[in-house]
């Protein structure tokens with residue numbers, strides 16, 4: 414084993430401690446600490462993990478982090494190397510089943526922890542997926558392709574374009590549905606981007622991820638995959654959607670429209686919520702239960718419009734009290750072409766920002782207003798403040814979510830430099846990013862089990 418492999422992921426004090434006691438990854442050890450003794454196998458760590466802990470797979474199968482500071486001694490009794498391989502089984506081909514393509518971009522769903530060792534291993538070929546989630550073969554024939562292998566904070570215009578082009582290719586090839594494996598953190602950015610870059614799709618395009626890796630009993634990976642593959646194979650909804658856990662239990666998944674969805678919790682599996690509207694459907698292993706009828710229907714033809722132009726010099730400015738104009742000035746001076754403001758309340762910023770915003774608009778920078786409340790509409794006619802800001806040239810964006818407006822502005826500025834045309838594109842709904850009204854049951858968040866939430870849930874669950 415190379416010295417890198419022997420200490421994979423360990424740095425600084427953790428690395429020094431391992432070396433001091435001649436321990437390596439896969440060493441079977443007894444670790445004596447100031448708090449007691451632990452017996453287990455030393456596991457590799459991810460590159461982003463901290464350097465204050467050594468990770469041990471205990472005899473019980475649980476993984477724990479042992480604080481390096483507390484370690485007094487490490488005694489080695491042997492070595493138990495990992496088996497990295499997931500059992501591969503040929504994905505069965507059934508001519509009567511639809512063909513689904515899974516495009517991988519990375520994130521937690523693209524990897525799984527080996528049950529025995531805790532090491533992160535990729536699970537991507539159809540055989541590997543079938544090996545870990547055999548139920549997929551009951552739904553469809555599956556083809557997989559790894560486009561990227563990144564955590565989703567590293568997704569950007571290059572990957573968005575590449576993914577949109579791959580979708581175009583697969584549609585032309587004749588697949589019946591597409592699933593895109595993606596990290597959850599920026600899934601809503603990519604979902605919005607694909608909603609603009611891929612238009613008039615004849616088939617469902619379903620984004621999926623997982624909040625918890627598949628070695629954990631509470632993992633959402635397998636169920637999200639089954640729900641998303643079922644949606645791609647069978648659903649009538651030919652739109653870009655996000656398919657993730659609905660409630661905190663594993664009772665069903667929700668299908669969210671790509672332009673109205675947002676990650677709302679850093680660790681819950683039910684982290685994705687449709688904002689200012691209701692989801693498209695509920696999905697379980699048995700059925701896809703539609704919650705609305707105003708969606709684009711699946712078609713048999715293979716027509717699709719792929720338009721991937723994207724202007725990168727666009728920014729979101731999240732307003733906070735006492736923000737100074739230099740923030741805006743620096744965007745102007747650095748050649749930015751578009752600014753999305755996430756303003757307070759109905760769409761406000763403080764007065765000291767006005768001259769800088771005026772300079773931005775006078776310099777042909779497209780400046781648009783959204784709301785940090787996320788739910789609700791920008792309404793700039795209500796207060797003088799709003800009117801004043803509009804007079805500077807700032808354009809209200811109705812109920813477009815700030816991240817969606819950011820993506821749409823990049824995409825609109827990719828088409829044209831004519832700001833009137835940009836405005837027309839921005840304010841014309843293309844994929845549900847602006848809606849006429851927010852339905853009364855579109856604002857549902859848990860507040861200690863308030864009655865209308867309970868009532869809504871009980872309508873769909875027995």
Ligand code: ASP
Nearest residue numbers: 520521564565596597598
């Ligand atoms: N940080 C990961 C990502 O967004 C989290 C996940 O995959 O859910 O890529």
